Amino acid sequence: MTAFAALPFLPDAVIFDMDGLMIDSERVSIACWSQAAQELALPFPAGFWLRMVGLGDRDCERLLLQTVTAEQVAALFARCHDLYEARTQQGLPLRPGILEILQLLHEHGVPRAVATSTRQPRASRKLAAAGLLPFFEVVVTSSDVAHPKPAPDIYLLAAQKLGKDPARCLALEDSPAGIRAAVGAGMTAIQVPDLVHPDEELRALGHRIVDSLLDARALLMPLLPVTGAR
CATH class of the missing domain: 3.40.50.1000 (HAD superfamily/HAD-like)
Structure with missing residues (x-):
């Protein structure tokens, strides 16, 4: 040490x-955000998801709203939630x-x-x-x-x-x-x-x-x- x-x-x-x-779990979370954004054809730059590490949902939402609409944020949260739940059930x-x-x-x-x-x-x-x-x-x-x-x-x-x-x-x-x-x-x-x-x-x-x-x-x-x- x-x-x-x-x-x-x-x-x-x-x-x-x-x-x-x-x-x-952070790598899993980032992978789920990225996959959800790709599925929804939302335009987030490489490295964007690292800015959300350690933040709560409300602060993440504020960051997302700088790039996409409130409706798109809601869809992104919902899809990411489903992907993440599926991954966590497999064990982290x-x-x-x-x-x-x-x-x-x-x-x-x-x-x-x-x-x-x-x-x-x-x-x-x-x-x-x-x-x-x-x-x-x-x-x-x-x-x-x-x-x-x-x-x-x-x-x-x-x-x-x-x-x-x-x-x-x-x-x-x-x-x-x-x-x-x-x-x-x-x-x-x-x-x-x-x-x-x-x-x-x-x-x-x-x-x-x-x-x-x-x-x-x-x-x-x-x-x-x-x-x-x-």
Whole structure:
């Protein structure tokens, strides 16, 4: 692992994004958007779909409306939804290191929550299908807040539901929108980039950026008590 700044404290809770961080779903989502647009003969340029990574439905809709009509957006959402549901029912792979970090936190009794831009009930279905739902005490989605990421509302609500001070929470994210939300909530944030890598403006936020969840786990290890010592 590359040398990263040590975490300043053992977090009272760790809050996880879902898509692109725990579940390798962003590539599937982009493929479904692209296929739906092609089927509907809608004119989106290459690379457009990366702009939607980490955003909630309303922000995605606003982006789409810059290119096509409201009627076309509705048709695109409906077709993409059908394609994505079919793919998720087949099962989506996990991101490397997610089970290792969740098991570590579980063993040490560190509370865990999900804060995702995916709406309910899809979020819970995806977590359950991936076998991840039992690891979390709280699941907060964009259905639960007025303002999704990059607003901090999702992270603030997750901390509230866990009964923890946001300043004592660690947030794990892959997307720029998610990092802005976590930092805006006053949390210590670690970014594990997937499809979208941080630019200089995002790096200026001062959060930690690592290559994998295994690196994030390694940052937590020195803060946790040794178990099984004899």
